[in-house]
Amino acid sequence: MKNLYYPILITLLSTVMLSAQDYTLSGTVENASNETVSYANVQLLKRLDSTLIDGTSADENGRFEIQRVPQGNYFIKASYIENESELRPIEVNAELVLEPLRLNEGAQALKEVVVISQKPRLERKVDRLVFNIENSALSDSDIWDALKRTPNVVIVNDQLTVKGSAAVGILINGRKVNLPKSDIINLLSGTSASDVEAIEVITAPPAKYSADDAVLINIRKKSNLVAGYNGAIYNRYKQGLLPKHRVGTDHYFKGKKTEFSINYSFNHDREIVKYTDVTDFVENNSVSSTWIAEQYNRIQKKRHNLSAFFDYDIDPKNRLSFSTINVYQPDVARLYNTETSIAGDTLSGFNTLNDSEQRDLNSSYYVDYVRQLDKEGAELSLNAHYTYYDYERKQNLNTVFLGLDDSPTGRNDFTTDAEQRIDLYSVRGDYGVPLGETSKFETGLRYAGITSESEVAQQGFDRDRPGIDPTEAGNFKYDESIFAAYASYSGNWNKWDVKAGLRAEYTLTEGKLDVEAQGNTNDYLKLFPTFSVQFQPAEDHELKAYYYRRLERPRYADINPFRVFQSNFLTIEGNPDLLPGDYQYMAAGYTYKNSYSVEVFYSPNKNRLGQLIFQDNDTKLLRFVQENIMRDRSWGIDFIFTKSVTAFWYCYFLASVFDDKYVFKNKGTDERVEYERVSVYLRSNNSFSFLRDKSLTADLSFTYIGPGLANNVKMDGFGSLDLMLRKTLWQKRLGISMGVEDILNQGNEFSTRDYLDQKGTSLRRGENRLFVLALRYKFGNTGIKDNYKSKAIDERDRL
Numbered sequence: 001m002k003n004l005y006y007p008i009l010i011t012l013l014s015t016v017m018l019s020a021q022d023y024t025l026s027g028t029v030e031n032a033s034n035e036t037v038s039y040a041n042v043q044l045l046k047r048l049d050s051t052l053i054d055g056t057s058a059d060e061n062g063r064f065e066i067q068r069v070p071q072g073n074y075f076i077k078a079s080y081i082e083n084e085s086e087l088r089p090i091e092v093n094a095e096l097v098l099e100p101l102r103l104n105e106g107a108q109a110l111k112e113v114v115v116i117s118q119k120p121r122l123e124r125k126v127d128r129l130v131f132n133i134e135n136s137a138l139s140d141s142d143i144w145d146a147l148k149r150t151p152n153v154v155i156v157n158d159q160l161t162v163k164g165s166a167a168v169g170i171l172i173n174g175r176k177v178n179l180p181k182s183d184i185i186n187l188l189s190g191t192s193a194s195d196v197e198a199i200e201v202i203t204a205p206p207a208k209y210s211a212d213d214a215v216l217i218n219i220r221k222k223s224n225l226v227a228g229y230n231g232a233i234y235n236r237y238k239q240g241l242l243p244k245h246r247v248g249t250d251h252y253f254k255g256k257k258t259e260f261s262i263n264y265s266f267n268h269d270r271e272i273v274k275y276t277d278v279t280d281f282v283e284n285n286s287v288s289s290t291w292i293a294e295q296y297n298r299i300q301k302k303r304h305n306l307s308a309f310f311d312y313d314i315d316p317k318n319r320l321s322f323s324t325i326n327v328y329q330p331d332v333a334r335l336y337n338t339e340t341s342i343a344g345d346t347l348s349g350f351n352t353l354n355d356s357e358q359r360d361l362n363s364s365y366y367v368d369y370v371r372q373l374d375k376e377g378a379e380l381s382l383n384a385h386y387t388y389y390d391y392e393r394k395q396n397l398n399t400v401f402l403g404l405d406d407s408p409t410g411r412n413d414f415t416t417d418a419e420q421r422i423d424l425y426s427v428r429g430d431y432g433v434p435l436g437e438t439s440k441f442e443t444g445l446r447y448a449g450i451t452s453e454s455e456v457a458q459q460g461f462d463r464d465r466p467g468i469d470p471t472e473a474g475n476f477k478y479d480e481s482i483f484a485a486y487a488s489y490s491g492n493w494n495k496w497d498v499k500a501g502l503r504a505e506y507t508l509t510e511g512k513l514d515v516e517a518q519g520n521t522n523d524y525l526k527l528f529p530t531f532s533v534q535f536q537p538a539e540d541h542e543l544k545a546y547y548y549r550r551l552e553r554p555r556y557a558d559i560n561p562f563r564v565f566q567s568n569f570l571t572i573e574g575n576p577d578l579l580p581g582d583y584q585y586m587a588a589g590y591t592y593k594n595s596y597s598v599e600v601f602y603s604p605n606k607n608r609l610g611q612l613i614f615q616d617n618d619t620k621l622l623r624f625v626q627e628n629i630m631r632d633r634s635w636g637i638d639f640i641f642t643k644s645v646t647a648f649w650y651c652y653f654l655a656s657v658f659d660d661k662y663v664f665k666n667k668g669t670d671e672r673v674e675y676e677r678v679s680v681y682l683r684s685n686n687s688f689s690f691l692r693d694k695s696l697t698a699d700l701s702f703t704y705i706g707p708g709l710a711n712n713v714k715m716d717g718f719g720s721l722d723l724m725l726r727k728t729l730w731q732k733r734l735g736i737s738m739g740v741e742d743i744l745n746q747g748n749e750f751s752t753r754d755y756l757d758q759k760g761t762s763l764r765r766g767e768n769r770l771f772v773l774a775l776r777y778k779f780g781n782t783g784i785k786d787n788y789k790s791k792a793i794d795e796r797d798r799l
Contacts, residue, residue, distance in 0.1 A: 022316045026065040027098035029058045029078040029085070036062025037103060040080040046377060047073040047089065047437070054316075068316040072376040078103060122151060122642040122652060124591060126497040126534040127546065128202040128218075133193065142236060142246075143196060143219060144188040149685055149701050149722075151640075151652060152201045153217070162201060162215040163601070165583060167552040169205070169213035196221060203587075204532040204546035207488040207501025208430060208442055211528045214550040214583050229253045230780035237774070240767030242270035248305075259311040267303040272296070273766045277570075280759035281617050287759065289344035291569065291620070295336060302331040317372040325364045332358035334395075338567040347409070348402045352567040356395035363388050377434035382427075389422040391557075399568040414460030416564060422556055425449045439491035442501075450480040456562045475514040476560050476576070482507050488530075497534040502527060507553075511576050513561055520576050526551060544599075545588040552581040552609055558626040575626040582606040589638075597640040601658075604633040610711040614667035617757055623667070629711065630672075631663040648689045656681040660709045666756050673755050679708035682719075695732070699724045699739075713751040713762070720747050724772070735776045742768040 029040040042064045043055040058064040058078075071093050078085040078101035085101040123130040131150045148155045152162050162168050170188075202216035209216060231251040238244040248265030275295040280287045307325045314320060336354035364387040371380040395416045403409040430444035454476045488501025504527050512519035532546035560574035582605060589599030608629040615622050636658025644650045661676040682704040690696040704719035724739030747768030753760045 022068045022070050023092055023095050024065060024067045025069055025076070025090075025092065025096050025098065026063070028062045028100045029064065029080070029103065030062065030100040031103050034100075034102075037078075037080050038062055040064075040078050040103070042066065042076065042078050042101065044069065045075040045077070045087075047075060070316050070372065077101065124542065124544070124594065124597070126544070127204040127206070127499055127532040128200045130198050130200050132198045134197045142188065143193045146193040146196065146199065147188070147217070149699065150199045150201060150217075151642075151654060151683070151685075152203070154681075154705075162217070163203065163585065163603075165214040165550075165552075165585070167212055167214035167550060167581075167583065169209060169216045171200075171202075171216055171218040203585075204499070204530055204548050205550075206442075206490075206499060207486040207503040207528070207530050208444055210446075210484070211503055211505050211526070211551050212553060214548070214552070214585070228780065230778065232776055232778045234776040235774065237772070239771045240769065241272045242767070244269045244271070244770075257313040260309070262308045263305070264307075265305045267301065267305070269299075269301045269303070271299045271767055273299070273764065275765075276761075276763040277622065278761045279615050279622055281615065281620055282757045282759060283617060287344070288617075289342055289620075291340055291342050291622075293338055293340040293567065293570070293622075295338040295567070297337075298335045300331070300333045301329060304328045304330075319368075319370045321366075321368040321370075323366040323368070325362075327362045329358070329360050332360075334358070336566060338570075340567070340569065346404070348404050348406050350399055350401045350568055352397060352399045354395055354397045354566060356393060358391075358393040360391040361389070373433075375433060377432075377440070379430075379432045381430045383429075385424070385426045387422070387424040389420070389424075391418075391420040393418045395564075397565055397568070412460075412568060414458060414565075417457045418455070418562070418564065420452065420454040420557065420560070422450065422452045435489075435491070438493060439489065441487070441489055443487045444485070446482075446484040448480075448482040448484075450478075450482075450556075452478040452480075452556045454478075454557075454560045454562070456560075456564075473515075474562060476511065476562070477514075478509070478511045478556065478559060480507065480509045495536045498532070500529075500531045502529050504528075507580075511559065513576070522579075524580075526582075540593045542591040542594070543589075544591070545586075547586040548584070550583045550585075552583065554578040554580065554609055554626070558609070569620055570622045571624065573623060573625045578609065578626060579607045579628050581608045581628070583608075595641065595643040597638070597642075599638045599640070600636070601638070602633070602635040604631075606631055608632050612664065612667070612712045613753060613760075613762075614712075615753075615758055615760055616668060622760070625667060627664070627667075629662055629664045632661060634658055634660045648694075650687040652683075652685040654681070654683040662709055662711065664712055666758065668757055671756055673712070675709050675712070675714070675755075677707065677709050677714065680704075680706040682706075695728045697726045699726075710751065712758075713753050716750040718747055718749055719744075720768070733778045735774075737772070737774040739772045741770040741772060745769040 025044070029037045029042065031037050036058075038058060038060045040058045040062070041055065042058065043052055044066055045052055053074075054066055054069065056064050056066050064078075069092050073089065073091050075087045076090055076098070077087050080103055083103045085103050088098075088101065090096065090098070123132070129151055133146055144155075147153050147160065154161045159166065160168055196219055198220045200216075200218035200220060202218060205213050205216045229252070231249065233249045234247070236246045244267075246265055246267045248263070250261070250263045252261040253259070274297070275293070277291075277293040277295070279291045279293075281289050281291065305327055307323075309321070309323045311319060311321045334354070334356040336352070336356070338352045338354070339349070340351070341349040364385065366383065366385050369382045372378070373380060393416075397414055397416070399412045400408050401410045401412070426446065426448040428444060428446035430442065432440060432442040434440050455474070457473045459472070482505060484503065484505045486501060486503040488499070490499045492498070504525065506523070506525045508521075508523040510519060510521045528549050528551070530546075530548040533544070535543045537543070554575075558574050559576050559578055561576045563571050563573045565571050583603070584605065585601065585603045587599055587601035589597055591597040610627065610629055611624055612627045612629075613622065613624055636656060639655045641651070641653045657678070657680050659676065659678045661674065663672065663674050665671065666673050682702070684702045686700045688698045688700075690698070699722075701722045701724075702719065704717065705715075706717045708715050708717075720742040721744050722739065722741045723743060724737060726735060726737045728735050745768050747766065749764045751762050
């Protein structure tokens with residue numbers, strides 16, 4: 001199947017690029033007093049969907065000119081500081097000199113400007129929520145921290161979910177930018193949110209995106225169009241038990257036909273996490289022994305993020321782009337010190353020291369071509385991609401066993417060397433065409449090929465102990481091919497806004513372990529419909545409903561059939577028999593005055609992927625195993641309040657009440673288990689602006705997750721209270737942020753297992769309370785457009 005990549009790539013990239021006649025627009029920008037406004041921004045937008053396609057800035061006399069504009073229908077507008085002109089429709093079929101673009105009544109000289117309006121912090125659209133963070137205290141955080149405060153987004157222990165789904169894709173400026181889940185934190189925590197205008201949570205993804213994306217998050221950057229150069233340097237420091245530090249720089253250049261940006265950051269993170277695991281091992285339906293493991297984890301990471309993006313406008317209708325993203329971790333050191341005490345056995349306990357070192361490289365390359373066709377609004381886009389992923393991890397695990405008198409009685413020392421190399425290839429083509437003034441049709445094809453090879457070598461095990469029989473040496477090869485096609489439609493009429501689509505994906509997989517005679521093969525064809533509708537019967541009332549079906553394919557590391565020991569009785573295991581998870585989500589809601597909302601939802605799922613915890617009562621092992629949950633479903637109701645309470649206070653509040661049910665098989669007895677629990681999720685974000693120029697802002701956030709379910713464990717409730725302050729100086733060139741995360745230190749997590757032959761508890765204590773200090777300084781022409789964007793591909797989610 002991999003060989004199909006090459007002819008498809010050659011076919012798509014050989015599309016002929018045609019030229020077309022174009023014209024020049026010119027005019028002036030004036031204020032309400034008919035005075036010209038110097039250096040105002042002018043933007044040219046598509047008539048169909050108001051997409052920004054070109055722009056410029058006025059000169060010192062208020063004059064502007066936009067060249068090489070193709071024939072067609074457009075909108076044009078001017079803006080200066082916080083003031084804009086009306087959106088003016090124009091038709092271009094010859095050289096055009098426009099009547100003056102007049103700014104609103106708030107247009108004044110720079111030193112006298114008064115902001116008279118502001119975008120609502122939260123906007124609702126037919127398929128998404130738009131969370132505007134520009135000029136908030138989040139601006140000097142990184143994107144990862146901004147996501148933690150975004151409505152509908154939940155991040156717990158660096159695991160990102162939206163509406164209960166971990167199948168979350170990332171976009172930047174509307175372009176598909178899925179990031180590998182293992183690198184989401186690495187990349188987004190290394191990228192400043194200073195140039196982010198809004199974060200869009202797309203709850204009903206269009207059919208053009210991979211079926212792996214149950215939900216999309218679009219990070220929308222600010223977009224000015226003044227040519228020139230700008231840059232920034234930044235530094236972000238966090239202090240918990242150990243310091244965490246990041247330094248970085250961004251650079252951007254825009255010329256007449258080219259745009260280029262390069263972004264680099266270096267992170268040095270240190271973290272301490274403590275666990276207490278209590279396991280009651282069962283024999284003949286009664287507790288035979290109790291093992292209490294106190295684990296101290298110290299993790300140190302050094303990481304380099306480097307990305308570069310180059311765009312070249314061949315002519316007004318053709319754009320060619322090259323991109324690369326690189327995440328390199330040369331040094332990840334983990335020290336796991338576990339002291340296990342035993343009651344009711346021939347030993348009093350044992351102590352394990354696990355010294356682990358890791359290195360990994362994730363390097364991706366992209367080429368994009370976009371062609372504006374002769375029909376206004378019609379577009380053809382082609383993309384080719386390659387990712388190389390290389391991972392190595394070595395660990396030395398040394399255990400000392402203690403007799404009943406606490407004296408050493410023996411040792412068990414062994415080593416594990418693990419490697420994984422992955423190559424991802426993909427090629428895709430998309431075509432979009434308007435159907436009249438208010439509708440659009442899109443379709444496309446995609447092929448992806450994946451090759452993964454994993455190796456493990458383990459030596460020194462005490463094989464006289466029952467249950468200790470790991471693979472001494474193994475090589476696991478995995479190949480996957482995905483063929484996809486889609487069609488979608490969007491339209492709006494008066495009070496209605498509709499999006500609908502259908503995607504088909506055929507997947508072929510093959511896995512082979514060299515020490516086994518037979519491999520695993522699987523192939524399947526699945527259809528993925530998506531639909532969303534919004535109706536506004538009156539100005540203050542809005543109704544909305546949506547539905548989608550998606551799947552989650554296993555991560556490549558999770559299908560490796562190897563058992564890795566973290567301590568002498570705790571193992572982490574992959575599963576080559578994992579099936580893709582099947583997800584469905586449906587919801588309907590009502591909003592009053594864009595401030596008060598209620599939404600009911602129902603989500604039935606099959607084969608959800610997750611890491612389940614099982615105790616093996618025969619071998620006295622605590623196993624963390626990748627498994628499919630047979631079935632799960634969630635239904636509930638969300639109550640949302642979002643409003644600018646005063647001119648300086650914005651409030652967002654969410655209360656969600658839901659019922660979760662999980663059905664899975666117990667690993668030891670193969671019996672069916674059902675978990676069900678009603679839970680609550682509370683979220684409050686309050687943003688405050690101080691001083692006349694609003695240069696001092698504050699964000700106060702509170703999150704509470706009630707007692708609930710997480711795969712095959714029951715979780716106690718926990719919460720977090722965060723405060724962040726931000727001050728800008730020197731015409732907003734310098735930003736200083738300071739704050740505290742989890743002020744009350746309530747983020748510890750306690751879970752229990754108590755069913756059939758499973759009896760245990762786990763307490764996680766991380767560095768929850770963190771002091772944060774961030775600085776960012778901008779230089780150059782700080783008003784120019786930043787074309788920063790991050791690229792990735794659907795299959796990279798599973799690295």
